Amino acid sequence: xxxxxxxxxxxxxxWYPIVAVDDDGRxxxxxxxxxxxxxxxxxxxxxxxxPWIPPHTETKCPTPGWHxxxxxxxxxxxxxxxxxxxxSILLDRIGPGTxxxxxxxxxxxxxxxxxxxxxxxxxxxxxxxxxxxxxxIGVAPFDxxxxxxxxxxxxxxMAYGVGKMEDLVFRLGNRTRLADEMERFRCKTYLASIxxxxxxxxxxxxxxxxxxxxxxxxFERFDGDNHDDYLLIGCGPWAMxxxxxxxxxxxxxxxxxxxxxxxxxxxGVCRSCVVPGWTTTDTKTREHCxxxxxxxxxxIDAKRIDWDGSIE
Amino acid sequence: xxxxxxxxxxxxxxKTSVCGLTMRNPIVLASGTFGYGSEIxxxxxxxxxxxxxxxxxxxxFWEPRRGNNTPRIAETAAxxxxxxxxxxxGTVAMVEEVLPQLQPKPCTLFINVCGTSIDEYQRIIAYLNxxxxxxxxxxxxxxxxxxxxxxxxxFGVTAEAAAQVTKASxxxxxxxxxxxxxxxxxxxxxxxxxxxxxxxxxxxSLVNTYPGMAIDLEKRKPVLAKTYGxxxxxxxxxxxxxxxxxVHRALVKAGRNDVDIIGMGGITNGRDALEFLLAGAAAxxxxxxxxxxxxxxxxxxxxxxxxxxxxxxxxxxxxDLTPDGWSGAIIG
Numbered sequence: 001x002x003x004x005x006x007x008x009x010x011x012x013x014x015w016y017p018i019v020a021v022d023d024d025g026r027x028x029x030x031x032x033x034x035x036x037x038x039x040x041x042x043x044x045x046x047x048x049x050x051p052w053i054p055p056h057t058e059t060k061c062p063t064p065g066w067h068x069x070x071x072x073x074x075x076x077x078x079x080x081x082x083x084x085x086x087x088s089i090l091l092d093r094i095g096p097g098t099x100x101x102x103x104x105x106x107x108x109x110x111x112x113x114x115x116x117x118x119x120x121x122x123x124x125x126x127x128x129x130x131x132x133x134x135x136x137i138g139v140a141p142f143d144x145x146x147x148x149x150x151x152x153x154x155x156x157x158m159a160y161g162v163g164k165m166e167d168l169v170f171r172l173g174n175r176t177r178l179a180d181e182m183e184r185f186r187c188k189t190y191l192a193s194i195x196x197x198x199x200x201x202x203x204x205x206x207x208x209x210x211x212x213x214x215x216x217x218x219f220e221r222f223d224g225d226n227h228d229d230y231l232l233i234g235c236g237p238w239a240m241x242x243x244x245x246x247x248x249x250x251x252x253x254x255x256x257x258x259x260x261x262x263x264x265x266x267x268g269v270c271r272s273c274v275v276p277g278w279t280t281t282d283t284k285t286r287e288h289c290x291x292x293x294x295x296x297x298x299x300i301d302a303k304r305i306d307w308d309g310s311i312e
Numbered sequence: 313x314x315x316x317x318x319x320x321x322x323x324x325x326x327k328t329s330v331c332g333l334t335m336r337n338p339i340v341l342a343s344g345t346f347g348y349g350s351e352i353x354x355x356x357x358x359x360x361x362x363x364x365x366x367x368x369x370x371x372x373f374w375e376p377r378r379g380n381n382t383p384r385i386a387e388t389a390a391x392x393x394x395x396x397x398x399x400x401x402g403t404v405a406m407v408e409e410v411l412p413q414l415q416p417k418p419c420t421l422f423i424n425v426c427g428t429s430i431d432e433y434q435r436i437i438a439y440l441n442x443x444x445x446x447x448x449x450x451x452x453x454x455x456x457x458x459x460x461x462x463x464x465x466x467f468g469v470t471a472e473a474a475a476q477v478t479k480a481s482x483x484x485x486x487x488x489x490x491x492x493x494x495x496x497x498x499x500x501x502x503x504x505x506x507x508x509x510x511x512x513x514x515x516x517s518l519v520n521t522y523p524g525m526a527i528d529l530e531k532r533k534p535v536l537a538k539t540y541g542x543x544x545x546x547x548x549x550x551x552x553x554x555x556x557x558x559v560h561r562a563l564v565k566a567g568r569n570d571v572d573i574i575g576m577g578g579i580t581n582g583r584d585a586l587e588f589l590l591a592g593a594a595a596x597x598x599x600x601x602x603x604x605x606x607x608x609x610x611x612x613x614x615x616x617x618x619x620x621x622x623x624x625x626x627x628x629x630x631x632d633l634t635p636d637g638w639s640g641a642i643i644g
Contacts, residue, residue, distance in 0.1 A: 001347060001370075001401065010357040013607055050604065067390040067546045067580070072604055113606070116355075264385050264392065265603035267355045269347040271399045272385040290378050290399065312381050312397075 003279065004268050004295050008045070011116055011267070012036045015054075015109040019086065027137075027169045028102040031081055031088045032110050038084035041077050042119025043144035044258055044299035047089065048072035048266040050111035051097040053104050073097040074263050076141035076235070076298065077115065090140040090169065116266050117298045120145065120233075124256070125152055128229035132158040132187070133244055135204055135236020139169055139178060141258060141298075143185075145233060150185035158182060159211075161192040161204025161240070174198040204236070205243045212251065227253050234258065234302070245302035257305070259297035268295035276309035324617045328365070330572045330594050331489040331514045333449050335365035335420050338589065339609045342576055342599035343368035343424035343452060343493075344396065350413040356606055364609050365595060366420035368452050368517075369410065373426050374436050376402035386526040386535040391547030391578075392600050393524050395538035398426055398457075403436045411447040421448040422491065428460040430480045437484040450488055453481055453513075456495040456520045456542075468495035468520075471507035482512035491574060493517035496555045502562035509563065515572045517597070518559055519552045545578050545600040552577020553591050560592025580608065582615025 012034075022029040037047065051069045075089040091098045104110060124130075130149050132142045139160055149156040160179070162168050170177035174197075179189035191199025192207035200207040234244040235258040248255035264270030277291030281303040290311060291297065291304060326337035341364055346352055349367050353359045361367060379399030386393040401410060406423065414421060423440060427433035437451055455468035455477055467473045474492070482490050492508040494501065496519035505516055521542025526535040534540075556575040563571050575593030579585050580601045588596045601608040 001351065001399070004351050007355050010359075011355055012357055013605070069387060070390055070392060070545055070600075070604065071387050262383055262385060264394070265606075267352065267606065269345060269352055270385070270394070270603050271379060271396050272382070272394070274379070274382065274384070274399070288378075310381055311378050 001268065001271075001292075003289055004292065005118060007267075007295075008042060008119060009040045009115065011114050013111075013113045015111050016086070018104055018106050018108050018110055019081070021105055022170075023102070024170055027090065027092055029078065029088050029090045029170075030101070030104060030110065031086060032112065033081070033086040034112060035085050037077070037112065037114050038080055038086045041080075041087065041115040041144075043148050044076070044119040044141055045115040045117050046074050046076050046266070046294075046298055047087070047112045047114030048074055048116060048263075049089065049101055051100040052111070053100065053108050056107075069095075069097045069100065071097070071264060072111075072113065072266060073101060074116075074260065074266050074294070076258065076260075077144055078140045079143035080147060088143075090137070092137040092169075113266065117294055118296065118300065120148070120299050121256070124231050125154070127154060127231040127254075128226075129155045129157070129231070131208070131230060131232045132156065133204055133208065133232055133234040133236070133240075134158060134160045135234075135240040136162055136167055137169065138234075138236030138240070138258070138260075141235055142233075143178070143182060146182050146185040146187040150187070156185065156187040158187055158189045159192065159204050159207050160189055161194070161207060161236070163193070164195045165193055165197040203243070204240065205247055208244075208247060227251070230254070231256065233299075235260075241302070242307045245305065245307055248302060255302040256299055257302050258299055259291070259293035259305075261293040263294055266294045268292050274311065276306040276311050277304050278306060280304075324620050326365075326613065326616075328595065330420075330574065331450065331491070333366075333420050333489065335595065337365040337613060338595035339364050339585070339613060340366040340368060340420075340422070340574055340576075340595055340597040341602060341609065342597040343422070343454070344370050345599045345602040346370075348401070348410045348414075349418070350410070352606075359607065361414075361418035364419050366422060366449075368422035368424050368597065369406075370400055371398050371424040371426045371454050372400045372403055372406050372436065373398065373428070374403050374432050376400065376405065381537040383535055383537055384541075386541065388524070388526055388543065389547060391524075391543050391545040392603075393526055393536060393541035393543050394521070395536045395541035397538070400426075403439050407440060407443045407447075411444050415447060417447070417449070420450070422450050422452045423448050424452045424454055424493070425481070426454045426457045427477070428457060430461075430477050433477055434480045434484045437481050441484060441486045441488065445486060445488075448488070450491055450515070451481060451485055452491045452493050452517055453478065454493050454520070456493070466495060468504065469498050471500065471504045474504050475507040475511040478508040478511040478513050489514040491515035491517050493520050494555075494559075495520045496551065496577075497523055501555055502559055505559045506562060506566055506568075509566075509568055509571050513571070515574065516559060517574045517576065518593070519548075519555045519577050522548050522551060546580055547578060549578030549584060553587055556588055556593050557591040564592075579612070582612050582617075582619055585612050585616055586619060
């Protein structure tokens with residue numbers, strides 16, 4: 001469409017070998033060797049994965065059977081593999097697509113299209129501190145953000161909220177293995193659970209609010225005098241992103257969100273993943289428009305979204 | 313046996329002609345599945361519209377439209393339900409912004425036109441014909457839109473209304489051929505097809521999506537914000553194939569072999585495409601498969617070539633594939 005942003009780089013579409021799988025029974029992390037994507041992707045971009053694992057046969061199937069589930073599944077790029085030789089995706093088994101893809105094992109091939117969408121904006125690198133705000137499986141893209149932030153000397157903290165502790169990705173008792181892994185990028189994780197089983201009792205926004213108000217020193221210098229140094233980066237369900245955007249606006253923090261809506265294609269043609277939005281962040285000149293999660297997003301300034309609006 | 317190396321590696325000459333429009337191959341990208349073309353090709357390494365026979369651009373009304381509320385799609389068994397609501401740029405932007413980016417024309421350009429009244433169809437086509445007659449090749453008339461001046465009934469469900477809107481469009485289109493894209497869920501598809509041909513349509517696009525719905529059990533309500541949507545994808549292929557065959561047979565019987573059909577509905581591979589050509593289509597459109605595999609056109613062409621070479625060898629003329637109509641030929 002006419003107001004679609006330029007693509008960051010042309011995507012590849014092909015079969016790539018799986019080199020490792022980390023499966024805790026519900027959540028699955030799949031490492032795919034794909035230097036074409038690893039070398040050019042930006043944190044926040046995503047890949048489309050065909051929900052079909054071809055059987056290991058020498059002969060070619062004349063009519064490939066991937067018609068159910070039909071659509072590719074979009075996954076945030078979770079992390080880089082060493083040397084940018086590939087990428088990982090992190091998934092929660094929630095339906096036929098994720099069950100199929102989650103059954104892949106090392107030696108299998110995965111059909112990937114990517115990298116797709118807008119990643120983190122280069123202007124974000126001018127910040128001194130990223131606060132990663134994750135809801136549920138929305139934690140997926142943040143390993144890559146933390147790695148990049150660490151690499152360029154931006155401090156990074158993650159607030160990670162779940163409904164119940166069983167929703168915690170790679171859970172180890174009251175902790176998550178993901179948090180341990182992100183320590184390697186000097187990114188500390190604070191947990192919140194709505195059930196109150198562990199971490200802060202409440203939503204991830206409550207956690208943010210608590211840290212901000214009490215200024216415990218956990219979120220270093222998160223005290224209101226230096227808001228421009230911070231960038232809040234949110235990924236999770238719509239209601240969480242909306243609450244985060246409103247919180248950030250109220251406390252005058254810059255905030256970007258990673259959108260995820262039901263997608264048909266992943267590159268802007270099917271117009272399924274649109275959300276109501278604005279043409280610009282300037283409230284004086286902005287006009288209503290449709291924002292595609294796949295092409296204007298995934299990473300987009302929270303002020304570009306009309307959080308209370310509707311398309312019609 | 314000849315020792316010509318080409319014999320062992322025969323190639324299919326896919327060049328064809330549809331309603332007098334020369335196309336490099338019989339593959340068209342269906343409306344609404346490839347946007348306005350020029351913004352999609354740069355998304356992928358090695359993609360160019362110069363590799364397809366044609367593209368039907370995303371449908372336009374006179375005014376720009378934002379489309380329906382979400383959810384706009386639902387996945388079904390081997391199918392996709394959509395109720396996008398014809399989000400589009402409108403006619404003026406089509407002429408001023410979209411078409412200039414598609415010059416010189418990389419392939420045959422079909423403009424998919426929608427309307428809520430006969431006047432709107434006529435106004436859009438007259439404007440396109442007046443402002444940029446050289447910038448596009450043909451009109452694809454989407455008559456699955458509700459006629460707001462006539463109680464909201466779709467133009468495409470009665471032969472009379474379909475013929476009226478076709479006649480008005482043909483008058484406005486100058487020398488450009490009109491392809492009418494027919495809605496398949498009607499009682500008398502062949503009758504409607506003959507009526508629009510009688511009204512001046514030179515080609516037919518068969519078929520549009522089939523109406524359907526999906527229900528969310530947890531929420532106890534329809535999945536789509538608009539309740540009903542159009543079903544596409546492999547699930548509808550046998551239905552679409554029958555529709556093409558039925559209409560083609562009716563056209564032949566009525567002595568209208570000159571009318572070309574672009575067949576579509578769930579095509580995902582070369583075998584599907586050849587089936588449509590055998591059913592009487594002169595070319596085929598790829599729709600939903602573009603979402604899953606944006607390079608599907610390339611795979612389909614390669615598979616068609618492989619199958620044709622295997623089946624007919626170098627002595628075959630591809631015309632044999634269809635009752636009549638397709639002018640592709642194997643060169644040995």
